[in-house]
Amino acid sequence: MISPVLVRRLDPPIPGWTVIVLELELSDDEFNLVRDVLSNINPEMLLFTRRLKEIQITFGDEQDGDPPVTNRYVLQSHASHFHTINKSPHSNLKKYFVWKQKVDGMPAHEKRENIKTSEIILAFPYNDSGPIIESQKLFAFLPLHKTSLPV
Numbered sequence: 001m002i003s004p005v006l007v008r009r010l011d012p013p014i015p016g017w018t019v020i021v022l023e024l025e026l027s028d029d030e031f032n033l034v035r036d037v038l039s040n041i042n043p044e045m046l047l048f049t050r051r052l053k054e055i056q057i058t059f060g061d062e063q064d065g066d067p068p069v070t071n072r073y074v075l076q077s078h079a080s081h082f083h084t085i086n087k088s089p090h091s092n093l094k095k096y097f098v099w100k101q102k103v104d105g106m107p108a109h110e111k112r113e114n115i116k117t118s119e120i121i122l123a124f125p126y127n128d129s130g131p132i133i134e135s136q137k138l139f140a141f142l143p144l145h146k147t148s149l150p151v
Helices: 028-039 043-048
Strands: 056-061 069-077 082-088 092-105 117-127
Touching: 028 056, 043 056, 043 069, 043 082, 043 092, 043 117
Parallel strands: none
Antiparallel strands: 056 069, 069 082, 082 092, 092 117
């Protein structure tokens, strides 16, 4: 398990941002595995988060002679149901129609104490020609456990 630890940064933080820095001591093989996993993150997950609207992942350390490589994913809402995700540095823009449905009267369960409502979110990719009909990813986000990170 990874528990967040507040660190002092030399550069000033960006207003409104939460920055999480993972400084890991890894072998080359372990580092390559972590880099591969984080490089292949699904930006579509931003469609299903409440507050997270941007992810920026930077690899490399100029002190070690590695030029930094940054992947940035930004979720933008254009209307209540229309959203785009922009992937930089390639400026790959994806469009989605998003439908949210609140569900009341959830049955009691020991893992969901005092939870009476839930929300189902569906997101459908489209382009200027209409819906994109192809195999899509399925995302399921459930609360796993409480953390020490204050919200």
